[in-house]
Amino acid sequence: MNIAIICTALLGLLLFGLGLNVSIQRRSNRRSIGHDPSPTDPVHRAVRAHANTAEYAPFFAVLFLWFAIHPAPMWITVTIVIATLARFALAASLLWGKSLNRPNPGRFAGALFTYLSGLVLAVGLVVV
Secondary structure, eight states: OHHHHHHHHHHHHHHHHHHHHHHHHHHHHSSOOOOOOOOTTTHHHHHHHHHHHHHHHHHHHHHHHHHHHSSOHHHHHHOOOOOOOHHHHHHHHHSSOOTTOOOOOOHHHHHHHHHHHHHHHHHHHHHH
């Protein structure tokens, strides 16, 4: 199976899994709407991880699927894998880092590689 398709499926699982986690956190913390703005509040962290993923996963999915349909060089495939790993790293660091208001290596790396891989894939649409 095509790696780009697998990575698209993984992003979908991440997005919907994080959405389910928001629902679980709301139920266990008895908050049907809103959240405490505290950087350690589990509902706040769940909402931020889901929202951040929802901001990037759809466009990554479009890029991944484009390259799944149109043959691309290996560096595109490697970039797709890096982008997927970056999204998982960022979500994990938002959920399980010490606090949302503290620097976190996983969050930094996840964000950095999200930006870099997104730029590389977008440019790849034009040059490949």
